Amino acid sequence: MSKQVRKAVFPAGGLGTRFLPATKVIPKEMLALVDKPIIQYGVEEAIASGIEHIIIITGRGKAAMEDHFDHSFELDATLERRGKHELLAVSRGVSALARISYVRQKEPLGLGHAVLCAKDLVGDEPFAVILPDDVIDADPPCLRQMIGVFDEKGGSVLATQTVEGPAISAYGVLAGSQDPHNPRIYNCTGMVEKPKLEDAPSKQAIIGRYVLTPRVFELLEETTPGAGGEIQLTDGIKALLKEERVYGYTFEGKRFDAGDKFGMLQATVEFALKREDLGAKFRAYLKGLPL
Numbered sequence: 339m340s341k342q343v344r345k346a347v348f349p350a351g352g353l354g355t356r357f358l359p360a361t362k363v364i365p366k367e368m369l370a371l372v373d374k375p376i377i378q379y380g381v382e383e384a385i386a387s388g389i390e391h392i393i394i395i396t397g398r399g400k401a402a403m404e405d406h407f408d409h410s411f412e413l414d415a416t417l418e419r420r421g422k423h424e425l426l427a428v429s430r431g432v433s434a435l436a437r438i439s440y441v442r443q444k445e446p447l448g449l450g451h452a453v454l455c456a457k458d459l460v461g462d463e464p465f466a467v468i469l470p471d472d473v474i475d476a477d478p479p480c481l482r483q484m485i486g487v488f489d490e491k492g493g494s495v496l497a498t499q500t501v502e503g504p505a506i507s508a509y510g511v512l513a514g515s516q517d518p519h520n521p522r523i524y525n526c527t528g529m530v531e532k533p534k535l536e537d538a539p540s541k542q543a544i545i546g547r548y549v550l551t552p553r554v555f556e557l558l559e560e561t562t563p564g565a566g567g568e569i570q571l572t573d574g575i576k577a578l579l580k581e582e583r584v585y586g587y588t589f590e591g592k593r594f595d596a597g598d599k600f601g602m603l604q605a606t607v608e609f610a611l612k613r614e615d616l617g618a619k620f621r622a623y624l625k626g627l628p629l
């Protein structure tokens with residue numbers, strides 16, 4: 339078994355109901371954050387973290403993602419004819435980004451089921467999972483930080499963030515204890531999916547980045563549908579915990595839930611303000627608003 343994390347799975351087979359009506363036809367992963375589809379941020383993060391092969395789990399109506407990462411002959415030829423060399427480089431750059439495979443999830447049976455769809459392409463090696471609607475602004479990239487922890491500890495790593503108050507009920511929450519040598523690492527002993535505030539075992543909420551050992555595939559195959567009738571990834575990881583070490587890792591950086599309207603608005607403002615070409619103009623515009 340290769341010990342190197344070379345492959346990343348992007349589950350993108352969900353329905354994106356929180357973003358209706360925009361997602362009735364357009365996949366949530368293709369919604370633009372400033373000028374780039376949100377999934378491209380995750381793909382760029384994976385590549386910058388040393389990932390060589392990206393596996394996108396798609397579903398009905400998701401073909402736009404495949405077209406996006408492919409060559410667009412008509413567009414490229416038109417841009418070339420018009421002498422739009424910078425835009426041509428942008429268009430060609432997207433299709434040259436990475437080696438990408440697609441697996442179709444026939445029915446959205448849950449995140450655990452989506453990950454399981456990648457079993458044959460991942461094989462017997464550790465792999466990453468990136469939820470494309472969690473866009474993370476971090477340097478070094480969040481996944482690179484996590485692979486560093488995986489290499490050091492040799493067990494699965496789940497990205498976490500500290501969530502205060504009742505908002506914790508929207509997440510999977512870790513039980514366990516902080517590592518005495520590294521306050522960012524959490525030695526995980528259990529996890530609870532979407533607990534009430536009073537039942538939450540900690541403030542460590544799991545977000546959309548994972549580095550997992552391939553044993554999780556076999557455990558997911560044995561997992562029966564849980565909350566909401568879906569096969570939950572957290573149930574597979576809970577089973578993994580009984581056999582192997584699993585760590586939480588509080589990454590350095592900022593995460594935005596771009597699959598949610600408010601999260602997308604926050605990300606849009608913060609990413610636009612950071613842009614060299616837009617930041618100053620946008621800041622001046624915001625300052626002029628009667629807030």
Ligand code: UTP
Nearest residue numbers: 349350351352353354355356446447448449452
């Ligand atoms: P979410 O619950 O955030 O996505 O799942 P969703 O179901 O698309 O969106 P809402 O909640 O209805 O707005 C987390 C990730 O898992 C993927 C989604 O595409 C998303 O990236 N997913 C979820 C699948 O690939 N397949 C599924 O069956 C469920």
